[in-house]
Amino acid sequence: MSTQPAFRHDPSDELAALCKAGGDPLRLNVLRALASDSFGVLELAQIFAMRQSGISHHLKVLAQAGLVATRREGNAIFYRRALASSGQTGSALQAALLEEVDALQLPTEVQLRIAEVQAQRAAAARDFFARTLEKFRAQQDLIAGLPQYRDSLLTLLDALHLPASASALEVGPGDGAFLPELAKRFARVTALDSSPAMLELARQRCSAEGLANVELKLADALNDDQAPADCVVLNMVLHHFAEPARAMAQLARLLTPGGSLLLTELCSHHQSWARDACGDLWLGFDQDELARWAEDAGLTAGESLYLGLRNGFQIQVRHFAKPEAATRTTLKH
Ligand SMILES: C[S@@+](CC[C@H](N)C(=O)[O-])C[C@H]1O[C@@H](n2cnc3c(N)ncnc32)[C@H](O)[C@@H]1O
Numbered sequence: 562m563s564t565q566p567a568f569r570h571d572p573s574d575e576l577a578a579l580c581k582a583g584g585d586p587l588r589l590n591v592l593r594a595l596a597s598d599s600f601g602v603l604e605l606a607q608i609f610a611m612r613q614s615g616i617s618h619h620l621k622v623l624a625q626a627g628l629v630a631t632r633r634e635g636n637a638i639f640y641r642r643a644l645a646s647s648g649q650t651g652s653a654l655q656a657a658l659l660e661e662v663d664a665l666q667l668p669t670e671v672q673l674r675i676a677e678v679q680a681q682r683a684a685a686a687r688d689f690f691a692r693t694l695e696k697f698r699a700q701q702d703l704i705a706g707l708p709q710y711r712d713s714l715l716t717l718l719d720a721l722h723l724p725a726s727a728s729a730l731e732v733g734p735g736d737g738a739f740l741p742e743l744a745k746r747f748a749r750v751t752a753l754d755s756s757p758a759m760l761e762l763a764r765q766r767c768s769a770e771g772l773a774n775v776e777l778k779l780a781d782a783l784n785d786d787q788a789p790a791d792c793v794v795l796n797m798v799l800h801h802f803a804e805p806a807r808a809m810a811q812l813a814r815l816l817t818p819g820g821s822l823l824l825t826e827l828c829s830h831h832q833s834w835a836r837d838a839c840g841d842l843w844l845g846f847d848q849d850e851l852a853r854w855a856e857d858a859g860l861t862a863g864e865s866l867y868l869g870l871r872n873g874f875q876i877q878v879r880h881f882a883k884p885e886a887a888t889r890t891t892l893k894h
Pocket residue numbers: 701707732733734735736753754755756759780781782783795796797798801
């Protein structure tokens with residue numbers, strides 16, 4: 562009778578997978594390209610001028626090493642960088658590898674093809690809205706609805722490992738679709754919206770779902786006083802504020818020392834129709850600009866996730882932390 566060798570999980574397998582994934586110039590460049598964007602397989606095949614089967618092989622090696630994660634949007638799979646889980650085998654090596662990768666300059670032809678992919682996305686966005694403009698029901702959902710970024714936002718939120726006693730404050734919850742997720746994770750949740758109509762929709766959702774730990778308040782997050790919370794969440798709201806840099810400083814004051822601001826926003830775009838159609842004051846934000854405003858508000862940048870949408874828009878999900886010892890914030894105009 563033949564005996565099968567017993568399966569043995571060895572942490573050195575994970576290290577070996579990480580070293581293998583990092584031991585190839587093309588895979589390092591893929592990681593570099595994913596530093597502030599997410600791409601579909603076909604987009605990556607175009608960017609690295611190779612067949613889909615070839616790039617898929619490299620993505621599989623990166624995924625097996627835990628260096629990239631996937632997100633499905635319709636039939637397409639988008640790749641982004643995975644978050645390192647601190648304390649796990651290989652996490653220090655992963656962080657060091659990504660730091661070195663970020664210092665790499667992508668070859669010029671790769672940079673040009675990334676710009677090409679971004680131009681194609683912008684064209685896809687124009688086509689998309691040209692075809693569906695009349696059918697507009699909820700403008701926000703057509704640009705970037707919660708289903709498109711919920712998982713990424715929850716990945717960042719859950720990575721904070723906040724204690725069960727923590728409190729959350731959602732600014733501009735709209736119809737309250739994210740409140741059930743917050744209610745599950747926090748002892749107390751406050752949701753502030755300046756629109757009575759929106760707040761009524763949120764109230765109906767809270768009542769339908771029996772969310773007993775959520776308090777809804779009709780208030781202006783920038784002008785009315787609020788008790789600070791351990792986590793402040795702001796999804797697709799900042800682009801409605803006239804002075805976003807100043808708003809960031811005001812939001813920082815709503816955080817307890819050591820607290821976290823989770824911000825979901827559009828990246829800069831050129832779809833100026835969004836101003837009239839959706840009331841957007843800003844056409845998204847540049848990633849570095851957001852980080853600078855956060856820094857001016859006394860916050861430090863944490864992990865970020867970037868999601869390319871099939872309609873051509875790009876979403877950024879950002880984490881900014883308030884230091885334990887509160888620092889002085891400056892209000893800049
Ligand atoms: C684009 S909607 C986003 C809704 C929801 N977060 C989402 O992602 O679907 C913006 C929301 O922010 C609210 N809002 C805008 N300015 C506000 C302010 N200064 N204070 C509180 N809520 C505000 C609006 O009433 C609206 O519900």
